[in-house]
Amino acid sequence: MEKEHVSGEQHHPIRVYLVVWGALFILSALSYFLDYFDIHPLWLQRFLITAFALIKAALIANYFMHLRFERPALVYAIVLPLVLLVVLAIFTMGEGDYVAWVRQFFFGSK
Template identity: 50%
Template sequence: MDHASGQQHPIGVYLKVWALLFVLSTMSYLVDYFHLQGLLRWSLIVVFMLMKASLIVAVFMHLRWERLALVYAILVPPLCVLVLVALMVLEGDYIFLTRGAFFGG
């Protein structure tokens, strides 16, 4: 058995993903170029960032071709941490507002 045998992906897949990453990065820079402000700016930047990160993880880290159990083992713990961070942000906001109501602000 040959040591180099394994699953080979066509180079076209990588070139298409590279081109899509280039387009997404360009769109992310255009957000700043057009001087968008406020919630629209930050939501667009985060959406483009998450799209680029998911493409990189899926294709270049080969998670697209892995078993579902391995994908869950890699992706579920960071998602749980993000949920806990979101809950703590909500709790912190509640505490901040409560202190302002009782102690004056």
């Protein structure tokens, strides 16, 4: 068992945390301003907000939760199942859109 991978023995310089912390602030502020100034086109705004959220989540998981320093066996075991959630989201959203379309199409008033 490699020693450097046994958790509880990592030593992270505090500087790393401060940088990540700062990045989180900046990204949150950026998302906020995207919304505040209502940046157009809308798809770009939505894409950026989603992308920033994902980056923030990755930062938190990687550095604050130390996922980056864990052995890949854990990392993959935690990250891969999340794909199944993406599948769920695709289909619930597809269903929502479909129902909205049906209502628009048949009842004429959304």
